Amino acid sequence: MGGNLFTGAAALPSGLFTNLTNLRKFDFGGVDTGPPAFIPADLFSLPLIESIDLGSSNFYGPLPSLNTPMLESLTLYFNNLSGNIPESLGNLSRLVYVNMRGNMMEGTIPPLEASPFLTDVQFMDNQLSGDFCSLETNTRLEKIVLSGNKLDGSLCVFEGVMRNLHTLILSDNQLSGGIPDGFFNSIPFAEFIFLDGNDLTGTLSFDIGILNKLVTLDVSHNSFSGTIPPLFSRDLAAAYFNNNKFEDCAFRGSAAATMNALDISNNFLTSLSGLGSDLSILPKSYIAHSNPLVGVLNLTYFSTVEELDFHNTSISAVFAHVDLPSLELLNLSNCQITEIDPPNIMQKAPELEDLDVSFNSISSLELDIGGAMLESLSVRSNALSGTITSLKRFSKLQGVDFSMNSFSGSLPQDWGPQLWVVLASDNMLQGKLPEYVESEQLRVVDVSSNAMSGYVPGWVCQLDYVDLSENGFYCPLPECCGENAIMCGPCMDAPRSITDYPWKIVYIAVGGLLVLVLVAAVLLTKTRLGKEVDRVVGYGSLMRAGASRTIFVTDITIMGTLG
Secondary structure (H helix, E strand, C coil), X not given: CCCCCCCXXXXXXXXXXXXXXXXXXXXXXXXXXXXXXXXXHHHHHCCCCCEEECCCCCEEEECCCCCCCCCCEEECCCCEEEEECCHHHHHCCCCCEEECCCCEEECCCCCCCCCCCCCEEECCCCCCCCCCHHHCCCCCCCEEECCXXXXXXXXXXXXXXXXXXXXXXXXXXXXXXXXXXXXXXXXXXXXXXXXXXXXXXXXXXXXXXXXXXXXXXXXXXXXXXXXXXXCCCCCCCEXXXXXXXXXXXXXXXXXXXXXXXXXXXXXXXXXXXXXXXXXXXXXXXXXXXXXXXXXXXXXXXXXCXXXXXCCCCEEEEEECCCCCCCCCEEECCCCXXXXXXXXXXXXXXXXXXXXXXXXXXXXXXCCCCCCCCCCEEECCCCCCEECCCCCCCCCCCCEEECCCCEEEEECCCCCCCCCCEEECCCCEEXXXXXXXXXXXXXXXXXXXXXXXXXXXXXXXXXXXXXXXXXXXXXXXXXXXXXXXXXXXXXXXXXXXXXXXXXXXXXXXXXHHHHHHHHHHHHHHHHHHHHHHHHHHHHHHHHCCCCCHHHHHHHXXXXXXXXX
């Protein structure tokens, strides 16, 4: 019946199974019963039934007592069942698999030692309390999934060695205390261990290194302290030590492993020594942010990493004297970085998609070389200056933040075709906004607190958020300004050119003509006077012997004329 559609509250009426005493398998998983319905008690009284699947079928209420001695598989996930898990579950000697995920079951996990063949127990996402020690004698268990409950005891050491256990998931409970001695020795072949989201304390024993089949370890979001231990599994893919109180890191990995992620963020690590340089394996994603790390970060040790995150640390400089051919994400925001050496980090990392160096004191960073794959760039709040390079050459760029620097010159007029966000506030930018933007995805523009001018183009009315305030944009502003999140003003009157005053053009033309006439008259007068001077001076020479006074008067007259 699984996957069929049965509607109505009487989809499984009481008494339906009374005469089906030879029924061995009942699959009702995924069937819509209409209004929530109780599970018929007679279903759980069939003497030969081996498999019952009622998953995702909208059943609610308490679970009937289990009188099914031959039952091997019980699937009840994603219903609205409530109450305690029946003690009769512990009487099913042939039980192999039980899954009650996603209900509202309460109480404790009943003892299941009478089920020697039990391999798979999944009670996650309920409201169970107590501990899980009732399972410590089920040595054939392969999978225990109890996450998302209210388990509040301590970790249990399994009796004997659980050689078959490959998955232990206890995430998001209220387990407390330390990891008991011998815990990891009792599950030597575990592949997936999730202890995250509890209240576990103490140190993480180096005994964990014996787990040579380990694929994923997650002990995040606890209160572990001391040193992060090494893991030597050749199959290790991911390790999460984040959000604890570790003070030191001795993590190592097997050189044979292909590791995807290592997260040591949000701890109390202070030394960069050993981070990366002592690893025999570099994970694709190395997350170390939110630690009080100090010193110089040498990217030489992370040459094969794809994601590197050291934001919110106290790193003072970054050395990048190596090519980073695989690097796709680099987050160094909110540190104390004054220098990236050399500054052409985007050229060193041709596959870089996300670069964030915001909230530092960097004064030199080459933004006009490389960046062909760049999708997100943030250099907010640094000491950068000069002009902003063209944005269009970053053909994949979706978001850019140049805010709170000392950039000058004009904002580039050619914006990229994929841009969603352009932030460039609190600089010294001049010039105008582009009259046209190519990107149809553009949603946010903030160029406030600059010295920009010109008329505000109409495309700003199509955006979700615009801030053009504290500039010198001209009136009139688009009608959308001031509405919702479109902030454009205040505006100022545009400087008027001579073409705005046609009557002045006439006056200037007439005035210019009069000036030309006057100049011509002056030149003509000087020409005539010059000839008269020559004549008088010649006459005075001839009369010099007997007419000295006349010559003197003539000289004075000449001098006066020239003057």
